[in-house]
Amino acid sequence: MSLEDASLDIAPGELLAVVGENGAGKSSLMNVLYGLYHPDAGTFLMDGKPVRFKSPRDAIARGIGMVHQHFMLVPTLTVAENVVLGREPTKRGLLDLDRACDEVAATAKRFGFQLDPRARVDTLTVGSQQKVEIVKALHRGAQVLILDEPTAVLTPQESDELSQVMRGLVAQGRTVVLISHKLKEVLGVADRVAVMRRGRTVAVVRASETTVSALASLMVGEGSRGAAMTGVPAVAAGTQDAATGPVVLEAKDLRATGDNGRPALQGVSLTVRAGEIVGIAGVDGNGQRELAEVLTGLRKLDGGEGTLLGGPLAGLTPALAKARGVGHVPEDRLARAVVKAMTVEENVALGRHRQPPFARGPWVDFKGRRERTNQLLSGYDVRPNDPVVALQALSGGNQQKVVVARELDADPKLLVVVQPTRGLDIGAVAQVHERLRDAKARGAGVVMVSLDLEEVLALSDRVYVLYEGRVTGHFPRKDLDERALGRCMLGAEAGHG
Amino acid sequence: MGERTRQVLPSVLSVLLALAVCWLTIALTRDADTATRAYLQMLWGGVGNWPAFLEGGNSTAVLRPLGEAAMKAALLTLTGLSVAVAFKVGLFNIGAQGQMIWGALAAALVGAHVSLPGVLHVPLALIAAAVAGAAWASIAGVLKLKRGVHEVISTIMLNWVAVSLVDNWLVIGPLRAVAEGASSITGTAEILPSSQLPRLLGDSSRLNLGFPLALATALGVWVWLSRTRSGYETRAVGLTPEAARAAGIPTLWRAGGAMALAGALAGLAGAVLVLGTEGRYPGSLGAPYGFDGIAIALIGNNHPLGAALAATVFGILRAGGTRMQLLGVHKSFPELIQGFALLFVAGRMVWLALLERRQKRALAEKPAQAGVEVPRA
Numbered sequence: 001m002s003l004e005d006a007s008l009d010i011a012p013g014e015l016l017a018v019v020g021e022n023g024a025g026k027s028s029l030m031n032v033l034y035g036l037y038h039p040d041a042g043t044f045l046m047d048g049k050p051v052r053f054k055s056p057r058d059a060i061a062r063g064i065g066m067v068h069q070h071f072m073l074v075p076t077l078t079v080a081e082n083v084v085l086g087r088e089p090t091k092r093g094l095l096d097l098d099r100a101c102d103e104v105a106a107t108a109k110r111f112g113f114q115l116d117p118r119a120r121v122d123t124l125t126v127g128s129q130q131k132v133e134i135v136k137a138l139h140r141g142a143q144v145l146i147l148d149e150p151t152a153v154l155t156p157q158e159s160d161e162l163s164q165v166m167r168g169l170v171a172q173g174r175t176v177v178l179i180s181h182k183l184k185e186v187l188g189v190a191d192r193v194a195v196m197r198r199g200r201t202v203a204v205v206r207a208s209e210t211t212v213s214a215l216a217s218l219m220v221g222e223g224s225r226g227a228a229m230t231g232v233p234a235v236a237a238g239t240q241d242a243a244t245g246p247v248v249l250e251a252k253d254l255r256a257t258g259d260n261g262r263p264a265l266q267g268v269s270l271t272v273r274a275g276e277i278v279g280i281a282g283v284d285g286n287g288q289r290e291l292a293e294v295l296t297g298l299r300k301l302d303g304g305e306g307t308l309l310g311g312p313l314a315g316l317t318p319a320l321a322k323a324r325g326v327g328h329v330p331e332d333r334l335a336r337a338v339v340k341a342m343t344v345e346e347n348v349a350l351g352r353h354r355q356p357p358f359a360r361g362p363w364v365d366f367k368g369r370r371e372r373t374n375q376l377l378s379g380y381d382v383r384p385n386d387p388v389v390a391l392q393a394l395s396g397g398n399q400q401k402v403v404v405a406r407e408l409d410a411d412p413k414l415l416v417v418v419q420p421t422r423g424l425d426i427g428a429v430a431q432v433h434e435r436l437r438d439a440k441a442r443g444a445g446v447v448m449v450s451l452d453l454e455e456v457l458a459l460s461d462r463v464y465v466l467y468e469g470r471v472t473g474h475f476p477r478k479d480l481d482e483r484a485l486g487r488c489m490l491g492a493e494a495g496h497g
Numbered sequence: 498m499g500e501r502t503r504q505v506l507p508s509v510l511s512v513l514l515a516l517a518v519c520w521l522t523i524a525l526t527r528d529a530d531t532a533t534r535a536y537l538q539m540l541w542g543g544v545g546n547w548p549a550f551l552e553g554g555n556s557t558a559v560l561r562p563l564g565e566a567a568m569k570a571a572l573l574t575l576t577g578l579s580v581a582v583a584f585k586v587g588l589f590n591i592g593a594q595g596q597m598i599w600g601a602l603a604a605a606l607v608g609a610h611v612s613l614p615g616v617l618h619v620p621l622a623l624i625a626a627a628v629a630g631a632a633w634a635s636i637a638g639v640l641k642l643k644r645g646v647h648e649v650i651s652t653i654m655l656n657w658v659a660v661s662l663v664d665n666w667l668v669i670g671p672l673r674a675v676a677e678g679a680s681s682i683t684g685t686a687e688i689l690p691s692s693q694l695p696r697l698l699g700d701s702s703r704l705n706l707g708f709p710l711a712l713a714t715a716l717g718v719w720v721w722l723s724r725t726r727s728g729y730e731t732r733a734v735g736l737t738p739e740a741a742r743a744a745g746i747p748t749l750w751r752a753g754g755a756m757a758l759a760g761a762l763a764g765l766a767g768a769v770l771v772l773g774t775e776g777r778y779p780g781s782l783g784a785p786y787g788f789d790g791i792a793i794a795l796i797g798n799n800h801p802l803g804a805a806l807a808a809t810v811f812g813i814l815r816a817g818g819t820r821m822q823l824l825g826v827h828k829s830f831p832e833l834i835q836g837f838a839l840l841f842v843a844g845r846m847v848w849l850a851l852l853e854r855r856q857k858r859a860l861a862e863k864p865a866q867a868g869v870e871v872p873r874a
Contacts, residue, residue: 298743319745330743339737350733351744359726366724390500 003028003039004199010144010177015170017178017186017207020196020219024425026179029196030146033177034066035059065137066146069423071129073121080104080117083136107139112168126284127158134165144175149423151185155283156453156486163189181425183212195219216426245274248414248445249295251306251313256290256299264290266469267304272414277436277446279460281453283489287469288449289331292418295447296328297321309413322351327412327439329403331419331449333396337403340392344382345373347391348406376405380431397428404432408439415439418449433459453482465489504798507848508838511796512810515837519830527826535826542817557701562816564702568774570812574711575766576790577797577804578718579630579759583648584799585722586755587735592637592652593763594787595659599633600626600764602663604771605778606672608688615691619706622692623768630764631757633659638756642749648756656787664781674777683780694773707769714765715805718758722801731755763787792839811835 003025010016020026031037032044035053043050046062053059056066073082080101089099101117108115113131121129130150137145147166151159166176166189180186186193187207195203195218203218249272258264264287272278280288293299295308297316306313309324321328330336338347349358349369357368373387380401382394391399400420407415417436421429436459440446450456456463457480465473465488473488475481516536523532541549543566545559576593583590604626613621637655640646674686694705722728733741734751742748766786771778793811797803811831818831841848 296743317745318743319747322745328743335737335739336743337740339733339740341736342733346729346733349729350740353729353744354726362725362727364724364726364729 003032005042006196006199006201008194008201009204010175011192012143012175013170013173014191015166015176015178015189017180017190017193018196019180019183019186019193019215020425024196024219025199026196027148028199029201030066030148030177030179033059034064034146060140060142063141063143064146065140065142065144067130067133067137067148067150069149071133073129073132075122076120078118078120079115079124079132079135082121082132083107083117083139085136087140104135104139108135111135111138111165111172113165125158127154127161130154130162131165138169138174142174144177145169146177146179148179149181150178151180151182155451155489156482157490159185183215183426187212187215219426245276245443245445247307248272248274249306249308249313249447251304251308253304254291254294254301254306254313255303256294256301258287258290263302264469265294265302265304268466268469268471269304270464270471272445272447274413274443274445275440276461277440277448277459279456279463280447280449280466281456281463281473281485281489282451282466284451286466286489288466289418290469291466292328292330292416292447292449295321295414295416296326296330322410325411325413327407327410327415327444329400329407329415329417329420331422333399333403338391338399340390340399342391343388344377344391344394344402345369345387347402348373348376348387348409350406352406352410372409376402376409380405380435397424400424400432401428404435408435411442412439412444415444415446416449417446419451420448421450421452421455453485456485457482503849504800505803506852507845508796508798508803508807508842510848511841511844512807512834512838514841515834518837519834522833523826523830531824531826535821535824535830538820538823539814539817539831542820543813543815544817560698560702560704564698564704565816566809566813567704567708568812569815570809571707571711571769571773572766572786573789573793573808573812574715574805575762575769576786577793577808578715578790578801579762579766579787580790580794581797581799581801581804582718582722582755582762583759584794585735586731586752587738588638588641588648588752588756588759590634590637590652590756590759590763591649591791592634592655592787593759593766593790594782594785595652595656596630596633596760596763597767597770597787598659598663598782599767600630601767601771601775601782602667602672602685602778603629603764604692604768605685605688608692608772609686609777611692612689613691615695618689618691619694619772622688622772623710623765626764626768626771627761628764630767631761634760634763635753635757638753641756642753660781663778668778668780672778684775685778687777688772692772693776694769703774705773707773710765711769711808712805714762715801718762719801727751727754763790766790789835792835796835796838796842798842798845 006025006029008029018026018029028037032039035056035058044052051062074085077085080097083104084100089096089103091099104117108117113135115128115131115135121132124132134145150162154162163185166178169176178186178190187210190207193205193207193210193215194201195205195215197219249270252269254265254268255263256265268287268291270278280291282288290299294301294313297318297320301314308316309326311320311324334340339350352358353364357365357372359365360368370387377385377387382398382401382405391402394402404420420436421432424432436446436448448456448459460480461477463473463475463480463485464471465485467489473485475485520532520536523535542562545562547559549555549558576597579593579596580590604622607622607625608618611618611621633655637648637651640651641648668684672685674684694707696702696705698704722732730741730746731751731754733744733746734748738748770782793807794804797805797807814831814834818828821830822828
């Protein structure tokens with residue numbers, strides 16, 4: 001049951017934000033509006049008349065458009081082809097590409113987007129792909145545009161730009177519904193904010209009349225947790241300028257090729273010591289993912305050398321990395337970190353399934369595995385607290401808790417985490433952050449790749465900035481500055497030191 | 498609906514629906530009475546004519562059918578397991594037939610040309626068959642893992658290679674038994690008595706060690722998949738290969754190992770056929786048990802015990818099929834039932850959706866009843 005008794009009014013020409021923790025029902029409510037889910041009870045009025053959408057097709061016909069968190073684009077087609085997909089203009093029965101391009105260019109121009117209709121989608125940045133999604137919805141005549149977690153994948157600059165885009169749409173009379181976790185961002189852009197908790201809408205407030213902490217306590221429903229929700233402190237407690245622990249990773253001039261066959265790492269050098277969190281900042285797609293894969297043995301090095309936990313970095317395999325004490329919280333949880341069709345306890349064992357308490361000789365140790373899983377589920381407050389449920393039955397936040405619990409339970413000497421809190425609600429974010437600090441306090445070196453600059457700033461003792469596979473900036477804690485980082489993320493060399 | 502029910506129910510319903518559809522077909526083309534009597538004959542032919550036995554004490558009426566059913570069930574179990582094991586690691590083994598051919602040939606050669614006491618001879622012949630099947634399957638496995646050749650294509654082609662090499666050359670050429678006297682024999686030399694699978698119910702029934710052996714193998718495969726580290730790794734590789742790789746599991750070895758095991762199981766099927774009933778590699782292997790294994794694995798939901806159960810059910814139906822001819826119904830009906838069951842089980846998700854809707858409706862009705870009862874209390 002993800003929605004119970006949720007009510008929402010959307011006024012024409014407003015920018016309404018819907019906020020809530022993971023599993024609060026934001027996406028479910030929007031999917032009802034968009035015709036993907038059918039409500040068991042309740043009414044849905046549009047312009048005062050009751051409507052019933054059988055499928056998204058009905059919703060689109062009534063002028064509702066949706067931009068999903070995961071883009072629904074065909075990467076090998078051009079912008080124009082993607083936008084007109086499903087309602088292609090034709091000439092004598094054949095696709096009229098020129099007209100498609102003209103039409104799409106006109107729509108883009110009308111709403112102030114800069115997009116080349118002939119560019120292939122897989123050559124665009126994530127931010128531009130998102131614009132393609134928005135243009136697609138507008139092109140189909142959307143009057144009401146629903147955006148699901150649109151900034152989860154964007155850089156700060158791109159997020160700012162998106163805010164302007166949304167305000168622009170509202171100025172042209174369109175209605176925008178924004179689903180988000182990021183309260184600060186929401187307050188900066190929305191007219192009204194609807195707060196959801198456990199499937200109900202608990203409050204609708206004017207953005208100008210509320211604060212981040214007021215919203216946060218509405219979201220979690222209790223005053224005590226509210227304080228932790230207000231976002232991260234400007235300077236995180238316990239961070240330090242220079243870790244003095246032994247070096248766990250020393251890498252020089254690393255080179256590697258990306259999945260697309262282009263060089264992804266072009267000479268990256270970095271050092272990580274025990275007991276520090278090293279942030280890797282950068283705009284998505286500048287080699288961070290590949291760097292994490294090299295450090296965990298998943299990607300082959302083309303060149304460069306390094307020492308990782310006492311052994312060479314070259315020739316590292318996932319098994320070897322694990323044996324040396326590397327923990328890994330990958331970006332794509334469902335593809336890399338878990339087997340979603342297996343049970344929670346089977347996933348807790350994954351990677352350590354050959355050693356006690358998960359195995360005894362060649363046999364699976366059911367009892368030991370159950371005990372350890374129960375401990376971790378309680379310790380990390382995973383819900384439902386059930387070791388034999390299939391992992392895919394858990395919400396994304398709880399799945400991530402299972403992954404983090406598993407990796408930290410192995411007491412890693414080097415922990416590589418990528419986007420550890422992407423898509424999590426603030427309660428879970430705070431918990432994951434706390435666990436990363438715990439790992440550091442226990443003497444692990446932590447490499448944290450994150451696209452969320454606030455996260456990088458909050459947790460890191462040092463920050464490397466990657467741009468096009470090179471390090472363009474290296475900031476110790478005391479020199480951390482959001483603007484300077486931002487410049488390096490866009491390619492300006494600075495702050496080597 | 499529990500997870501176990503979700504796994505089992507669609508298969509059971511599919512088989513029942515297939516039985517119903519075929520009954521209806523006979524009833525429409527002949528009449529309902531004939532259809533019912535034909536099904537009864539099929540049942541007597543599969544599990545034995547118990548009424549006749551209880552009335553007249555005719556034990557052959559029970560023992561013979563049981564032996565036929567068990568023999569077919571044993572072969573279907575082993576080939577079904579072969580396909581299911583490959584499925585578990587994410588590979589589609591269409592090549593059970595070819596692997597079975599080599600297993601049968603290896604068993605026939607060891608059975609005929611090696612001289613050993615029975616306690617050793619039978620195991621040796623079985624091992625030889627398993628190794629031969631595994632080796633043949635490994636060709637497809639290596640092609641897949643080293644060169645990316647799709648296993649469906651390679652196993653289908655390897656089936657034809659096996660048929661050509663064994664049936665069309667070795668068995669009628671170099672390995673052909675030398676005819677004794679006037680009788681001409683097809684196939685390889687007869688196996689020595691020491692390598693025959695012992696019969697369990699005397700001479701009137703062909704029930705031999707093969708069936709218990711197949712069931713024990715199914716149990717063993719199930720224990721391996723569910724209770725051992727390597728079985729766990731194999732399932733992980735099949736479900737999410739990238740996550741398995743990231744967890745340090747040697748994915749290539751696991752996939753290759755599962756493919757080899759699949760071949761070994763199909764090879765064992767060949768051995769059970771030769772050592773249990775044929776007594777030699779016949780002129781050709783005849784019935785395509787290897788292909789039936791695909792249907793059995795799917796109807797059994799790729800579960801080792803499910804495959805054994807499905808194989809037993811269809812072993813019974815197919816053994817009984819011949820008796821349908823007494824009523825002028827073609828003996829291929831059991832195969833038709835199997836085909837329909839496969840077709841219906843492919844719609845597993847449709848079954849589950851229907852069942853869930855029913856369950857929801859039942860739940861919706863319950864509170865209403867409770868509402869009536871509360872005032873009374």
